[in-house]
Amino acid sequence: MSEGFxxxxxxxxxxxxxGIDAIKDAFTKAKEEKRSAFIPFITAGDPNIxxxxxxxxxxxxxxxxxIELGVPFSDPVADGPTIQASSQxxxxxxxxxxxxxxLVRKVRExxxxxxxxxxxxxxxxxxxxxxxxxxxxxxxxxxxxxxxDLPIEEAHEWRRIAxxxxxxxxxxxxPTTPISRARFIAEASTGFLxxxxxxxxxxxxxxxxxxxxxxxxxxxxxxxxxxxVGFGISTPEQVKMxxxxxxxxxxxxxxIRVIQRHVTEKDIGFEVNPNLVEDVxxxxxxLVKAI
Amino acid sequence: xxxxxxxxxxxxxADGRFGPYGGRFVPETLMPAxxxxxxxxxxxxxxxxxxxxxxxxxxxYVGRPTPLYEAKRLGEALGGIRVFLKRxxxxxxxxHKINNTVGQVLLAKRMGKTRIIAETGAxxxxxxxxxxxxxxxxxxxxYMGRKDTVRQAMNVFRMELSGARVIPVDSGTKTLKDxxxxxxxxxxxxxxxxxxxxGSVVGPxxxxxxxxxxxxxxxxxxxxxxxxxxxxxxxxxxxxxxxxSNAMGIFSGFVNEEAVKLIGVEAAGKGLDTxxxxxxxxxxxxxxxxxxxxxxxxxxxxxxxxxxxVAPGLDxxxxxxxxxxxxxxxxxxxxAVDDEEALEGFKLLSQTEGIIPAxxxxxxxxYLKKIAPELKKGxxxxxxxxxxxxxxxxxxxxxxKEKKNE
Numbered sequence: 001m002s003e004g005f006x007x008x009x010x011x012x013x014x015x016x017x018x019g020i021d022a023i024k025d026a027f028t029k030a031k032e033e034k035r036s037a038f039i040p041f042i043t044a045g046d047p048n049i050x051x052x053x054x055x056x057x058x059x060x061x062x063x064x065x066x067i068e069l070g071v072p073f074s075d076p077v078a079d080g081p082t083i084q085a086s087s088q089x090x091x092x093x094x095x096x097x098x099x100x101x102x103l104v105r106k107v108r109e110x111x112x113x114x115x116x117x118x119x120x121x122x123x124x125x126x127x128x129x130x131x132x133x134x135x136x137x138x139x140x141x142x143x144x145x146x147x148x149d150l151p152i153e154e155a156h157e158w159r160r161i162a163x164x165x166x167x168x169x170x171x172x173x174x175p176t177t178p179i180s181r182a183r184f185i186a187e188a189s190t191g192f193l194x195x196x197x198x199x200x201x202x203x204x205x206x207x208x209x210x211x212x213x214x215x216x217x218x219x220x221x222x223x224x225x226x227x228x229v230g231f232g233i234s235t236p237e238q239v240k241m242x243x244x245x246x247x248x249x250x251x252x253x254x255x256i257r258v259i260q261r262h263v264t265e266k267d268i269g270f271e272v273n274p275n276l277v278e279d280v281x282x283x284x285x286x287l288v289k290a291i
Numbered sequence: 292x293x294x295x296x297x298x299x300x301x302x303x304x305a306d307g308r309f310g311p312y313g314g315r316f317v318p319e320t321l322m323p324a325x326x327x328x329x330x331x332x333x334x335x336x337x338x339x340x341x342x343x344x345x346x347x348x349x350x351x352y353v354g355r356p357t358p359l360y361e362a363k364r365l366g367e368a369l370g371g372i373r374v375f376l377k378r379x380x381x382x383x384x385x386x387h388k389i390n391n392t393v394g395q396v397l398l399a400k401r402m403g404k405t406r407i408i409a410e411t412g413a414x415x416x417x418x419x420x421x422x423x424x425x426x427x428x429x430x431x432x433x434y435m436g437r438k439d440t441v442r443q444a445m446n447v448f449r450m451e452l453s454g455a456r457v458i459p460v461d462s463g464t465k466t467l468k469d470x471x472x473x474x475x476x477x478x479x480x481x482x483x484x485x486x487x488x489x490g491s492v493v494g495p496x497x498x499x500x501x502x503x504x505x506x507x508x509x510x511x512x513x514x515x516x517x518x519x520x521x522x523x524x525x526x527x528x529x530x531x532x533x534x535x536s537n538a539m540g541i542f543s544g545f546v547n548e549e550a551v552k553l554i555g556v557e558a559a560g561k562g563l564d565t566x567x568x569x570x571x572x573x574x575x576x577x578x579x580x581x582x583x584x585x586x587x588x589x590x591x592x593x594x595x596x597x598x599x600x601v602a603p604g605l606d607x608x609x610x611x612x613x614x615x616x617x618x619x620x621x622x623x624x625x626x627a628v629d630d631e632e633a634l635e636g637f638k639l640l641s642q643t644e645g646i647i648p649a650x651x652x653x654x655x656x657x658y659l660k661k662i663a664p665e666l667k668k669g670x671x672x673x674x675x676x677x678x679x680x681x682x683x684x685x686x687x688x689x690x691x692k693e694k695k696n697e
Binding site: 073074075076077078079080081084088091096097098121122123124125126127128148149150151153154171172173174175176177178181185196199200201 | 314315316317318319320321322323324462463468469472475476479480482483578579580581582587589591592593594595
């Protein structure tokens, strides 16, 4: 709340178009190229913080338009086994929200300009201090948040703080959300709106719901911001199918599965196969090609 | 929330807030279901047919009203005070948990849900849910931490006998906290046909209010029973607090009786200065877990810590939002007794009265023993004896055996 940070914010946004503007730009660019924006997810600190840094740079290189960076939490109720395990690995490495912010700072220092959205749960942000967290996000060059357990009714304070800091606050809409409520949520969402493709938790699925395309069209019709779709999307075929309708396509668990295959748990820390970053990059390139 | 619901409720915390606590911090997928549940609950709460059916079940099936028994030998042993035990241990399935589960399952049935899920720690809430589901012919699945399925094998078998499926949870700490996570994930996935029976005054709105209301039968009965016996309100009411449903149940009858001192007893486990306790209100700090804002056991980064108690039903790193408010306002005094003291309470009640309490309830007895020397002769105290100790007998036998060998 100090006067000082407002100055930092203005300078930062002007200098490099960060926050909501950076996300808007990413969608505009994809639209101009007549394709969906591609939005991969990884957990910060899985399998370790140095590899996360390499992964962010690799995702950016391979054509990610926006990167979702998971802030690990001990009790991730919206996540399936794959992302739960990923969070657990990060927590075992002692990763804190402070480390996640530092990671963003590092990739910005290395020249990565891709918008980064922090995805996680409310309590770690609350304990950090809402204002302090937002100020720090601006300072390191993070652009927005997706907080899985912060529905619109509970989000007044965070929306206010995100807004004065120019950060995107991305809400989720689910298949169970009535369309009138979806409109209300979409109007409050900044940057983009996250459409949850399945009634359920995160995790790669072989089949997506039958009526997904129709549901997505309905949500898009009421949303003033671009609509990204995520949960369960794991193959180039699914990406291809959705790329005709969605403004953005989010892939999480399928990427984490590639990471997981390269990691062996040891008594202290994890042993990591040296091909990890290369293999993730390969997988991402296949998905990007399908868009 | 809709305005009609607000009008229907018209009572404090209609929006699910208890001061800064409570609320609804859940994935969007669940929001419509919580609104539907809220709407249905506040409707049926006043529906004469629903009330009649629930009252009949509480009387003929659960065995209410439960007695308020004066424990005279215990009172003498504690220096001449008058101790009254609210005998929730005498309900069907042996703990207060059943008051809530029959209410919620009946509600779920009215809402057209066909499947019931629940979490359980000690297994008492799981047994009570499985029982209610069997009574009303709904399918039931219960999430239980892998560690607890081993510690409480008898309750696993009781649930299975009642036709429920017990699903062991291997994530995280493998105890109650993670069983709730898993039940929430199930609910997110199957929300259209499933009702999640939460077992305590925790979770997103409307659960803390709804569970308190279903448990408030304890407080109502106690209030009229004690009046009949001593002609006035008691001086003190004591209950143990894990999530806090039995405490909320009995306190709700006395919250507006300002002269009655209310005491909630948490589990100090191996000591408040260790990492092995469940004294959320005594030493925790406010945060968000399992859909609600309340006191929590957490580290400085907001990661939730594991909880410990010899009493598995108190083993939870959160607590009800209304208790959190009562802590701040000072209406209820929250204290903690450790595992050793609880075991002493367990022995004391068994020996003086021939009543073996649940280890959870033994915490309330233990705290009374602790403060008894300071109480005036004739002071009247009500203890909510929330459950019976059959489930704990083998655990306690094991502990006493180890002590002998030390």
